[in-house]
Amino acid sequence: MLKRMNSPRKIGPAAAVPAPPPRTTPSRCPPLPLEIWTQIMRTLVHNEDLPEIWTSLRLLSHTLKAAVETAFVDEHLSRLRGWLYVGDPAHAALRSHPSAPPAGGGWIRRGVRESKRIVPLQLVLTRFSPDRRRAYFESLVHRDDPSLEMSPSFVECTDNTVVAEWLRSARGIPPPGARPTESRLRLTIGPDVAWTHWKHHVIGSDGFVVESRNITFEDDGHGVVEDRDMVRDGERKKRGKAAHAIGLEVDRSTCVVSLEWTTLVSSVFARPRKTFGEAFHSS
Incomplete structure (x- = not known):
């Protein structure tokens, strides 16, 4: 019994440590098709705060940037x-002498310079x-x-x-x-x-x-x-x-x-x- 107690302890295999679950970063832009986002933006581009919306949303993701720009083209740039x-x-x-305009870019008609x-x-x-x-x-x-x-x-x-x-x-x-x-x-x-x-x-x-x-x-x-x-004090x-x-x-x-x-x-x-x-x- 003493011999067993003095013998080196056998070390068993280490208990398996479960791996931590992978960290997921929430997406800034929900996975909606570009067409859906574009339809949403067609409403927002008529908002009175469009200048601020244009600046902020175009920085969030490529999807929102494309959707805002497409909606702006359809609703505003095309009009x-x-x-x-x-x-x-x-x-x-009306110029009587088109080949010889007077100095200053004017034209002569009936003896009167015209701008x-x-x-x-x-x-x-x-x-x-x-x-x-x-x-x-x-x-x-x-x-x-x-x-x-x-x-x-x-x-x-x-x-x-x-x-x-x-x-x-x-x-x-x-x-x-x-x-x-x-x-x-x-x-x-x-x-x-x-x-x-x-x-x-x-x-x-x-x-x-x-x-x-x-x-x-x-x-x-x-x-x-x-x-x-x-122009202030003659400064251009x-x-x-x-x-x-x-x-x-x-x-x-x-x-x-x-x-x-x-x-x-x-x-x-x-x-x-x-x-x-x-x-x-x-x-």
């Missing part, structure tokens, strides 16, 4: 109200680049009637300043605390002019601006673009980014415009809100 300013062919026909005039052509979305980063817009009248010829006078307007605005509007004069009923994206490419609806707060015949976000992309070839509200300041920031390409010979549309939208949504009352007091 964009855009204009491309071109030289006025009717006015150009060069421009007209807007409405733009519509026509296609995307293969990676869908670049959107192409063309003249509505030329798209609907391909037999129309492009006027050589179109290219006489060379200003490619871009003014983009995100507008929310209401029907009739909005009372205090009224919620907007419509949102839209507006775009103009050409000489930078103040929008008349900011002076009169009107969109169409019965819509009034409730809120706006706007940004100016300066024409790279025209240097500094002045803003009367931003730029109003916005350069047009190449959105990859702007303008071809007035074919009335086609292309740009990186997601960069444009993100830039507009990053601008501060301007309410109806603020616009009224600043006009």
Whole structure:
């Protein structure tokens, strides 16, 4: 018995330790098909907080990013109200000496110098680049009637300043605390002019601006673009980014415009809100 007690103890096999269960990280985006998420986003892109929704949801996942962008294209970009300013062919026909314009770009008619005039052509979305980063817009009248010829006078307007605005509007004069009923994206490419609806707060015949976000992309070839509200003590300041920031390409010979549309939208949504009352007091 003592011999057994003094003998070394036999060590049996170690008890098996159960492996800890694998840790699972909850998915940020439930596994729904992209089509379902896109249908959900088609509702959200009409929310008055779309600028914040656009910024936040596109950072959560590739699925939500694709869904938000697809919904925005269907609900807003395809309905964009855009204009491309071109030289006025009717006015150009009045020149008596087209081969010898006077200094300063004016024209002579009946002994009186006339200023060069421009007209807007409405733009519509026509296609995307293969990676869908670049959107192409063309003249509505030329798209609907391909037999129309492009006027050589179109290219006489060379200003490619871009003014983009995100507008929310209401029907009739909005009372205090009224919620907007419509949102839209507006775009103009050409000489930078103040929008008349900011002076009169009107969109169409019965819509009034409730809120706006706007940004100016300066024409790279025209240097500094002045803003009367931003000129202080004789100092000239730029109003916005350069047009190449959105990859702007303008071809007035074919009335086609292309740009990186997601960069444009993100830039507009990053601008501060301007309410109806603020616009009224600043006009």
